[in-house]
Amino acid sequence: MFDNQDSSAPATVLAVQGLEADVRALSDLFEKETPQLRLVRGTALMRAMYGFSDASGSGFGASWKKRGKIKYRFGLWGSDLDESTSNHRELRNLADMVRCMETGGDLKGTEVFIFTDNSTAERAFLKGSSTSRILHELVLRLRKLEMNVGIKLYFIHVSGTRMISQGSDGLSRGKLYEGVMRGEEMTSFIPLHLNALERSPELRSWIESWLVWNNRPLEFLEPID
Amino acid sequence: MVTVSEGRGLYVTCSQEKWDKTKGILAQILTTFSEKGGDWKLDRKTLERDHGFLIHISRIFPMMVPYLRRIHHTLESWQLGRDDEGWKYNATNWMQYLDGLEADFDASKK
Numbered sequence: 001m002f003d004n005q006d007s008s009a010p011a012t013v014l015a016v017q018g019l020e021a022d023v024r025a026l027s028d029l030f031e032k033e034t035p036q037l038r039l040v041r042g043t044a045l046m047r048a049m050y051g052f053s054d055a056s057g058s059g060f061g062a063s064w065k066k067r068g069k070i071k072y073r074f075g076l077w078g079s080d081l082d083e084s085t086s087n088h089r090e091l092r093n094l095a096d097m098v099r100c101m102e103t104g105g106d107l108k109g110t111e112v113f114i115f116t117d118n119s120t121a122e123r124a125f126l127k128g129s130s131t132s133r134i135l136h137e138l139v140l141r142l143r144k145l146e147m148n149v150g151i152k153l154y155f156i157h158v159s160g161t162r163m164i165s166q167g168s169d170g171l172s173r174g175k176l177y178e179g180v181m182r183g184e185e186m187t188s189f190i191p192l193h194l195n196a197l198e199r200s201p202e203l204r205s206w207i208e209s210w211l212v213w214n215n216r217p218l219e220f221l222e223p224i225d
Numbered sequence: 226m227v228t229v230s231e232g233r234g235l236y237v238t239c240s241q242e243k244w245d246k247t248k249g250i251l252a253q254i255l256t257t258f259s260e261k262g263g264d265w266k267l268d269r270k271t272l273e274r275d276h277g278f279l280i281h282i283s284r285i286f287p288m289m290v291p292y293l294r295r296i297h298h299t300l301e302s303w304q305l306g307r308d309d310e311g312w313k314y315n316a317t318n319w320m321q322y323l324d325g326l327e328a329d330f331d332a333s334k335k
């Protein structure tokens with residue numbers, strides 16, 4: 001019988017540093033007694049939520065749209081976070097925001113799009129881990145929430161200037177009359193609902209300039225086609 | 226296993242049997258840790274089999290993937306050229322390792 005095992009491999013192996021933490025994290029993900037459902041696709045666009053989150057040195061702010069209404073939270077950090085890094089504060093604010101969104105209930109089946117100007121928080125969530133223990137625990141908290149509540153989280157990095165114009169940066173500094181807070185539409189800051197041709201009208205004529213064949217008109221297909 | 230909840234969306238999940246098996250594997254690994262403490266050795270063949278099953282389950286729950294890395298590193302920890310966390314040596318690490326060997330060799334000749 002063909003044996004493809006390495007004959008020099010030992011019978012036992014020594015655990016590497018951090019194995020216990022990883023297995024405990026996995027164990028936390030499987031803490032429920034019955035199999036959890038993982039959301040693949042929400043029912044419709046109305047089941048998607050957009051939110052922005054920003055943390056400054058002394059405060060935090062977040063705003064999101066739910067059932068056509070703008071919800072927000074803001075405040076000052078406690079003294080327990082005096083020595084914390086900006087990455088910790090940013091990710092902590094994101095985790096608290098998602099928990100706050102979930103507190104209202106009925107999030108199951110929702111695809112939640114969170115926008116942040118902190119690329120470390122975005123990458124840590126996408127990667128699922130961080131070399132910083134505190135960030136790692138916050139990421140795990142978000143992953144558990146995602147699994148237990150049945151939501152799908154997307155963290156998307158946006159520029160700081162977009163964050164300022166959207167109003168969440170102002171919220172973290174106690175300003176309540178900027179961006180969405182004074183009535184501007186949330187989707188105007190994150191035009192994910194527009195396709196490339198809608199976002200840039202010049203794109204159509206540019207494609208036509210090099211893709212015309214035998215003077216036949218081009219047909220641009222829509223998702224419905 | 227795919228499940229569609231009317232008005233709620235499309236979901237995937239696993240059977241109760243697989244869920245329980247996963248919980249059992251993780252609990253078993255943690256038991257060996259509490260028994261053996263600092264010098265934590267695991268049976269390679271068993272861990273290899275469990276690792277394979279966890280990879281299978283991670284296709285359903287991809288949030289598991291980052292936490293499987295150190296199990297893989299543990300399985301390969303006996304190989305040459307890996308640090309305490311199981312990461313492979315880069316060029317600098319290899320240079321330091323070979324310098325160390327050379328120094329040991331020189332010392333043994335004296």
